[in-house]
Amino acid sequence: MLPGSVESRLRKLPQSLLDHIARTRTLARELARAHGADESAVNLAAACHDLARALSPADLVDEAERLSLTVHSVEKQAPVLLHGPIAAAWLEADGDVQDTRVLDAVRWHTTGRIGMDNVEKVVFVADKAEPEKVRFNPALAEVRDLADESLDKAILSFLDIQMADLQGKGQPVHPRAIELRNHLMNSNQ
Numbered sequence: 062m063l064p065g066s067v068e069s070r071l072r073k074l075p076q077s078l079l080d081h082i083a084r085t086r087t088l089a090r091e092l093a094r095a096h097g098a099d100e101s102a103v104n105l106a107a108a109c110h111d112l113a114r115a116l117s118p119a120d121l122v123d124e125a126e127r128l129s130l131t132v133h134s135v136e137k138q139a140p141v142l143l144h145g146p147i148a149a150a151w152l153e154a155d156g157d158v159q160d161t162r163v164l165d166a167v168r169w170h171t172t173g174r175i176g177m178d179n180v181e182k183v184v185f186v187a188d189k190a191e192p193e194k195v196r197f198n199p200a201l202a203e204v205r206d207l208a209d210e211s212l213d214k215a216i217l218s219f220l221d222i223q224m225a226d227l228q229g230k231g232q233p234v235h236p237r238a239i240e241l242r243n244h245l246m247n248s249n250q
C-alpha cells in the first residue's frame with residue numbers, strides 16, 4: 062500500500078512512465094533482498110522516484126525555483142537532472158513520506174552522491190538496469206549483472222557508461238556523479 066498522496070501523484074503520470082516505475086520496483090525489491098536493504102523503504106522510494114519525470118525541461122526549472130531548490134549550472138543545461146530533487150521536495154511538502162532514506166533515494170537517483178546508503182544504491186541501480194533500459198541499451202547488461210554481486214561495482218559501471226555517452230554527445234556531467242565515480246574508483250582498487 063502506498064500513501065494516498067503518492068497514489069494520486071502516480072495517477073497523473075503517463076502509462077509508459079508507470080510501466081518503467083513498476084519494473085524499477087520489481088528489480089529494486091529483488092536487489093533489496095539480495096543485499097539486505099529495507100525492502101519496504103526501497104519499494105516506496107522506487108514507486109516515488111520518477112514522480113516529477115513527466116515535467117518539461119522549462120517546467121522543471123520553474124518548479125525548482127518555486128520550491129527554492131538550488132539549481133546548479135549543469136542542471137540549467139540539463140534540467141532533467143532536477144526531477145529527483147523536485148519529487149523529494151513534493152514528498153516532503155505532502156508530508157506522507159518521512160523516512161529520510163526514501164526521500165534521499167528519490168532526491169539523488171538522478172546523479173548519485175558519495176555516501177549513499179543501501180536503500181539509495183538499490184533504487185539508483187534498479188532505475189538504471191531494469192529490463193527495458195537494458196533492452197534499449199545492451200551496454201547496461203553489465204550493470205544488471207554486477208548488481209547481484211556488488212551495488213558499488215554496478216554503480217561504477219553505470220557511471221562509466223553514462224559518462225562516455227554524455228562525452229560522446231558533448232553534454233555536461235553533473236559534478237556529484239563525477240565525485241561519486243572518483244570515490245568508487247578509489248574504493249574498488
Ligand SMILES: [Fe+2]
Nearest residue numbers: 110111114144
Ligand atoms: Fe528518474
Ligand SMILES: [Fe+2]
Nearest residue numbers: 081110111188
Ligand atoms: Fe526512473
